[in-house]
Each structure stands twice: as structure tokens, then as C-alpha cells.
Amino acid sequence: MGMQKITVSNQKGGVGKSTIAVHLAMSIREQGNSVLFVDLDPQANATKTLERIGEASPVAASQLFNGEVVGIEAAEGITLIHADGAMADIERADPAVLSTFRRNLESLGESFDYCIIDTPPTLGLRMTAALLVADHVLAPIELEEYSIDGITKMLQTIFGVKEKWNPDLNFLGMLPNRFNPRSLAQKETLTNLVKNYSHLLIKAKIGIRSSIPEALAEGIPVWELKKTAAREAGREFKEAFAIVYEKMGGLK
Numbered sequence: 059m060g061m062q063k064i065t066v067s068n069q070k071g072g073v074g075k076s077t078i079a080v081h082l083a084m085s086i087r088e089q090g091n092s093v094l095f096v097d098l099d100p101q102a103n104a105t106k107t108l109e110r111i112g113e114a115s116p117v118a119a120s121q122l123f124n125g126e127v128v129g130i131e132a133a134e135g136i137t138l139i140h141a142d143g144a145m146a147d148i149e150r151a152d153p154a155v156l157s158t159f160r161r162n163l164e165s166l167g168e169s170f171d172y173c174i175i176d177t178p179p180t181l182g183l184r185m186t187a188a189l190l191v192a193d194h195v196l197a198p199i200e201l202e203e204y205s206i207d208g209i210t211k212m213l214q215t216i217f218g219v220k221e222k223w224n225p226d227l228n229f230l231g232m233l234p235n236r237f238n239p240r241s242l243a244q245k246e247t248l249t250n251l252v253k254n255y256s257h258l259l260i261k262a263k264i265g266i267r268s269s270i271p272e273a274l275a276e277g278i279p280v281w282e283l284k285k286t287a288a289r290e291a292g293r294e295f296k297e298a299f300a301i302v303y304e305k306m307g308g309l310k
């Protein structure tokens with residue numbers, strides 16, 4: 059089986075896409091797989107974290123849409139294709155760039171076991187590209203009331219691409235993030251989601267914990283942070299990812 063591509067997607071910003079994408083990449087790497095990380099968000103949060111620990115990243119994400127990217131070999135750590143400003147132009151490009159993107163990922167697939175794609179908080183060409191090439195898609199969500207409206211839209215986008223262009227796309231599910239157990243509103247939202255979208259929901263959640271951004275600032279996953287407060291967060295990630303891997307049919 060070739061490189062498995064996992065897209066982390068939600069058109070809403072701040073829900074934890076980059077946080078979860080980076081932790082997922084680190085977890086898969088820790089289990090002995092070679093991992094390519096593609097950062098399609100010019101805000102570059104994942105790029106900033108991964109540059110701290112990885113080798114230099116010679117290829118910018120916009121190049122995946124614009125030319126032929128060859129000769130990237132798996133590195134010791136996670137191999138990063140970094141976010142760059144030129145990606146904004148992709149949104150105005152001819153949709154033909156989508157096939158260039160697909161072709162590039164296909165050829166990179168010879169060197170890696172897994173590819174994690176982090177997406178921008180916009181419904182556009184890059185989001186479409188990321189869903190088009192993906193084998194699996196994971197959707198971090200927030201349980202704040204204002205973000206629930208966005209969930210329907212997000213599901214329409216993902217299942218729209220699946221229906222039209224990528225019938226084999228495996229929706230791993232929505233993963234509640236930044237969960238605050240003291241918030242009655244969040245608990246209520248979760249109850250509603252379970253009632254209406256149970257089959258699309260990952261039965262785990264990541265709490266809101268300051269140890270998570272702290273760990274990423276150091277370039278390590280939260281389960282590596284030597285702090286009591288990080289232990290629970292690490293456990294939650296492991297639990298959530300165990301479900302994700304099971305839904306992927308297991309890791310290689």
C-alpha cells in the first residue's frame with residue numbers, strides 16, 4: 059500500500075487543526091513510520107513548530123501546485139513542506155493546479171509511509187486539493203455554540219468532495235477539541251452532537267489545556283512535556299488517536 063494521506067480539515071480557524079495535525083504527525087513518526095507534513099495554511103503555525111525540530115524544509119507548499127517536486131527523501135524526523143505566502147495566489151489560479159498537486163503527492167508517495175496535510179481556515183482551492191488527494195480526513199471541532207453552525211457547512215464540503223471526486227475518502231470523524239468540562243454550554247452542544255451526528259463523532263475529546271501550546275512552543279508533543287498538567291492531555295491524545303488509527307484500519 060502506498061503513502062496514506064490524512065487531511066486535517068475545518069474551514070473554521072482556531073479549532074485546533076494545526077495542533078492536532080502536528081501531534082498526529084509526531085505520533086505516527088514515533089511508531090516508526092516516515093512522515094511527510096504539508097502545511098497549506100499561510101499562518102504557518104504547524105510550520106513554526108516543525109521547523110524547530112525538523113531538518114530544513116527546502117520545498118514550499120505553493121510549489122506543489124506550480125511545478126514538479128521531486129527528490130524529497132524521508133528524513134530522520136518529520137519532513138516538512140512549509141507554508142509560504144505565495145499560496146494565496148493559488149486561490150486565484152486555474153483549477154488545473156489541482157492535478158499538478160495530485161501528481162506531486164503521488165510521486166512523493168514513493169518515499170513516505172504517511173502524509174499529514176494541514177489546511178487553511180477557508181473553503182477554497184487549497185482545501186479542495188487537500189480533500190481531493192486524501193485517503194482519510196479528520197475534522198477537529200470546537201463545542202462553542204457559534205462554531206456549531208460551521209459544522210454543517212464543513213460536513214457538506216467534505217462529503218461534497220467525497221461524492222463528486224473522491225468516493226474512497228474515509229471520514230475519520232469530528233474530534234472535539236478545547237473541551238471545557240466546566241462549561242454547561244459545551245456539554246449541551248456535545249449532547250446535541252451525539253444525538254444528531256453520533257456516527258460522525260470520534261468518541262474522545264481533547265480538553266483545553268495550556269500544556270498543549272507550551273509543548274508545541276518547545277517543538278515536542280504534549281505527552282513528552284515533563285509536567286503533571288501535561289499527563290492528562292497526553293492521555294487524551296493517545297485515546298483519540300487510538301480510535302483514529304483503528305478507523306484507518308491500523309497503522310503500518
Ligand SMILES: Nc1ncnc2c1ncn2[C@@H]1O[C@H](COP(=O)(O)OP(=O)(O)O)[C@@H](O)[C@H]1O
Binds near residue numbers: 237
Ligand atoms: N486543546 C487545546 N488546549 C489549549 N489550547 C489549544 C488547544 N488546541 C489548540 N489550542 C490553541 O488554540 C489556538 C488555535 O489552535 P490551532 O491548532 O492553531 O487552530 P487552527 O489550526 O484550527 O486555526 C492555538 O494558539 C493553539 O495553541
Ligand SMILES: [Mg+2]
Binds near residue numbers: 075077103104177
Ligand atoms: Mg492552523
